[in-house]
Amino acid sequence: xxxxxxxxxxxxxxxxxxxxxxxxxxxxxxxxxxxxxxxxxxxxxxxxxxxxxxxxxxxxxxxxxxxxxxxxxxxxxxxxxxxxxxxxxxxxxxxxxxxxxxxxxxx
Amino acid sequence: xxxxxxxxxxxxxxxxxxxxxxxxxxxxxxxxxxxxxxxxxxxxxxxxxxxxxxxxxxxxxxxxxxxxxxxxxxxxxxxxxxxxxxxxxxxxxxxxxxxxxxxxxxxxxxxxxxxxxxxxxx
Numbered sequence: 228x229x230x231x232x233x234x235x236x237x238x239x240x241x242x243x244x245x246x247x248x249x250x251x252x253x254x255x256x257x258x259x260x261x262x263x264x265x266x267x268x269x270x271x272x273x274x275x276x277x278x279x280x281x282x283x284x285x286x287x288x289x290x291x292x293x294x295x296x297x298x299x300x301x302x303x304x305x306x307x308x309x310x311x312x313x314x315x316x317x318x319x320x321x322x323x324x325x326x327x328x329x330x331x332x333x334x
Numbered sequence: 335x336x337x338x339x340x341x342x343x344x345x346x347x348x349x350x351x352x353x354x355x356x357x358x359x360x361x362x363x364x365x366x367x368x369x370x371x372x373x374x375x376x377x378x379x380x381x382x383x384x385x386x387x388x389x390x391x392x393x394x395x396x397x398x399x400x401x402x403x404x405x406x407x408x409x410x411x412x413x414x415x416x417x418x419x420x421x422x423x424x425x426x427x428x429x430x431x432x433x434x435x436x437x438x439x440x441x442x443x444x445x446x447x448x449x450x451x452x453x454x455x456x
Contacts, residue, residue, distance in 0.1 A: 228396065259441070261441075261442050261443070263379075263443070265379075270429055270446035270447065270448055270449060271371075271379065271429075271443070271446055272446070273434070273442065273443060273444055273445075276434060276442045277442075282444070314378065314379055316379075316381075316441075316443075318440060318441030318442055319441075321384065321393040321441070322381060322393070322394070322395045322396060323381045323441045324381065325378055325379040325380070325381070326378070327378050328378045328379075
């Protein structure tokens with residue numbers, strides 16, 4: 228099975244900052260990486276799929292990049308509503324797997 | 335508007351069975367693969383199972399293989415998860431999720447329900 232490792236596990240940033248979350252797969256997953264945002268007490272929300280494709284309705288402040296085993300999610304111009312936990316997920320093979328999550332706090 | 339509504343969560347003792355349902359509206363259920371994903375309290379997300387639009391392709395995560403069964407009734411636009419031999423570690427919020435792509439499945443979770451809580455406790 229493919230293991231997904233995110234870093235950092237948590238971070239704190241200010242409104243207007245840019246942050247980057249990284250995700251590493253234990254083996255190549257081509258471009259089959261998706262990113263989700265989960266606010267406290269809510270269901271996850273798809274942000275980015277296939278590494279860099281922005282899901283409909285998602286702010287262009289979110290972007291993704293990478294290939295093979297190393298991927299990243301970047302959030303520009305942080306807003307208070309971006310406070311959430313972010314998960315990467317590989318969709319290359321079953322069983323698909325998620326990273327452990329990155330908790331983003333907005334100061 | 336796409337809606338997924340899970341139900342069936344409960345408090346059950348270890349070893350018991352439980353069936354979860356996910357009622358779908360707002361899209362043509364018959365055309366999409368569907369998934370179950372769970373989240374233990376304070377923990378991350380764990381994918382459990384997928385069923386293709388027509389039920390011809392089914393895959394499970396290692397932790398539930400042989401104990402859980404995914405199924406669907408396209409005439410009722412409803413997805414199910416039959417959970418047998420429940421363990422303490424199955425305690426979690428269970429989400430159903432719609433696949434992004436029509437046809438078989440893409441392992442991209444486009445829409446999610448609000449979740450239903452299953453607690454395994456003696």
